[in-house]
Amino acid sequence: MATEIIRGASRGRDWLRGNDQPYSDEIPLVASTSEFQGGGQYGVEVPVINSLKVLEQTVDLLKREGLPVTRFNETLGAFLLSDNEVREMLDVCRENGVGMMFALGPRPEYDRKASFYRGGFGGSQGRRVNNNDALAVTADEAIRLTELGCRGLIFYDPGVLRMLRTMREQGVVPAETQFKASSHCIVSNSYTSQLYAENGADSVTTIHDSGLPVLQEMRKHSPNLVLDIPTDVYGQKGGFIRFTEVPELVQIAAPMMLKLGASAQGHPADPVTQATVEKRVQRVALGLEQLERSGVKASYIGDTSLQRALPVKA
Template identity: 55%
Template sequence: MGDGIDLAASTEQYDGGGQYGVEIPVINSYRDLLQVTTCLDEAGITVTRYNETHGSILLSDAEIKDMLALCRDRGEGILISLGPRPEYDIKSSFYRTSFGLEMGRQINNHDAFRACVEEVIRLTDLGCRGVIVYDLGVARVLAEMRADGTLPSDLVLKTSSHCMATNPFLAKIFAENGADSITTAHDLGLPVLQEMRRLNPGLPLDVPMDVYRTKGGFIRFYEAAEIVQVAAPVMLKIGASAQSHPYDSVSDATTRERVARVTRTLEMLNRFLPECSQISDKNRHSCIPV
């Protein structure tokens, strides 16, 4: 059965208004955050939030506090990813094989699972209100902890693209197990995104607009308006293609290229869908630190 279905505009939006948000990924240190916010200010661009992708276990309390404070002062949000992930874990040897890589970043031992939970408690105590989850089991436990009051009720749980939400039914499973937003697989076409929206009303979809060169390097800025039309509410993840790999060092030139790609996407979105609006900073999905 093919993907060729008739496309229809989504009538949904974020609570409080707005069909889309803008997220810049790979902001992995206070230095990275300071660089990108400076470039955004020079360009006159406003974004919704940033995300850190290397894992909170690599960041000290002091650095996390500085990152959260800068975002809070600017009225912008940030999500911080969890660890340990398999590539850091003591049981990483299997992960490094071709078979282990097919597992993605799922947790395979109790100590690592416990560490992920402890990291969320640390992050929320520091004021973070958005975390990126790589494992469905971890998402389920964190959702239960949020429901019983152990974690803040306004904490946003976002699944990583490494969870591989490749079809609408997998997205539904993630949502049923506590995910507040789903990062879709990178290469999903408009029909699949539309069906994800239909099966998951109200669930924000986080859609990569460009990817690292090691992931294919494709850019789909020209689809921005159509993606917002069929998938709203949607978070547009922009800027990854400025790098070859997420673990590359980030230079000033890389940061400027990231911001240039955000600018270009917003230009195309505003040209072809001028009636759409960006999410309010009062919405919980903005993930502004407290």
Template identity: 55%
Template sequence: MENVRISAGRGRDWLLHKGYPVGDGIEMAASPEQYDGGGQYGVEIPVINSYRELLQVTACLDEAGITVTRYNETHGSILLSDAELKDMFALCRDRREGILISLGPRPEYDVKSTFYRTPFGLEMGRQINNHDAFRACVEETVRLADLGCRGIIVYDLGVARVLAEMREDGALPSDLVLKTSSHCMATNPFLARIFAENGADSITTAHDLGLPVLQEMRRLSPGLPLDVPIDVYRTKGGFIRFYEAAEIVQIAAPVMLKIGASAQGHPYDTVSDATTRERVARVARTLEMLDRFLPERSYISNKSRHCCIPV
């Protein structure tokens, strides 16, 4: 049978010459990369937005005999008092687990971002459109770092670039980790590289990326940790990738597996005890699948700065 002719010409030839991907039909290859300090992967539970929720999930994890790498807060730092943040950091520090706090103000709270709250404005993502909000994000980062936070979730590429510059100048701690949110929409390897070149220490990938894209993200940005959602909220599609977890660890290492979101319909839903138990069950199920298909995997060392353990 005659081979099928591919609809491509000089553009494809140029991509091939540069060693760039030209299609999704590529063979999987194991990544040789690891976290600083060692380890292929870690586990992150998202949407831990208060001290009460942190107490709930840690109690449930202890009951199940499960250890995770870190948690992340997603509603925004401006909603949390110094006192509550200190309690959250102290609990994580005592447990030798990390936590990342997301920056605010974001457009959903910003008085100057009315356009964002329209159907058209939502398409621009959570980009900041005024200097006052930008300054507030910088001030919030300084506040969080002073309180002991060592992991920040950034929603705006410009903010990430400035925070990286501040860190380089010594205005922020040198061990502060800057992670881009999934809302930055790193949907291909070249966007991932742009985020890394502008200060991101790790990126949360877009939720639905296939294995070929994740593999090429790793290949074109060696050493850049990828934070990959294994399950998502029902309002984001509700999919669960248990059967791909082993492949993701192998091809994307160093990789943080984000697990537990599918227990909720929406990230702003009220979290009940039942929701927390379901989150932990999702973590347990993923680890069970890894035990079955990748028993020789290596876990991130708690000496890695990417654990984001508060100081």
């Protein structure tokens, strides 16, 4: 006769369970009851939209295929774009009722102090800002982008988030500006998601290999965060595709963004050609097809006209 095994770390598990925290990877999955303010359980987020040309190609192909998109991410750093290109990209998004989030710079790989980052040990620091001049440039970039009409900023450094929160509180950037944590912030458990929420983040990109129980606990313990969950990954980041889990993701993590299409590239800095765009849109279609085939009655985000991440309604 089968008997229940005794788990290790019993004192730690007891403490976590007593504080209503995740204590095991075998926690039963439960559907979320939250949604976006405008209604809906999930949206679609497409990354690596780093130029006006790529944006226009992607919008055209998504429309041709009849596929929804809630917002795009610019991921290389908006300081590589001119004021005019940023304006034109925002105009295209407004015309098509799609949100757009731009990445703040300078990222370490571009900064004048990048030599440590490029070394073996430097890579472990992530994209942390390591000098005061870079903080000043980042603050100035936030002002520039919001003056151009952007209301969604992607950050890579938790210290930058604290700075952005203060800028928003002081009215230096508009109160409706939304801050999104990049996957490079390594939001990998519910305690980390709480830290970002408490410091002003509106949405977080979860680490790519987060399991369903971990994502469920992030939703439970960070109720005001939008969870942006990668469903497929660049080849050099692992290359896995978790489309088969899309039905579970939209149920347990709502309100959330299905981050679709990264696997169209081997590396996020690879050139984006028309063939890349076509492959990315095909991956969007495959991910959404898994949801439709499952029979899960999940609702798509109600209002896609806002140029920002949408807040949560519990």
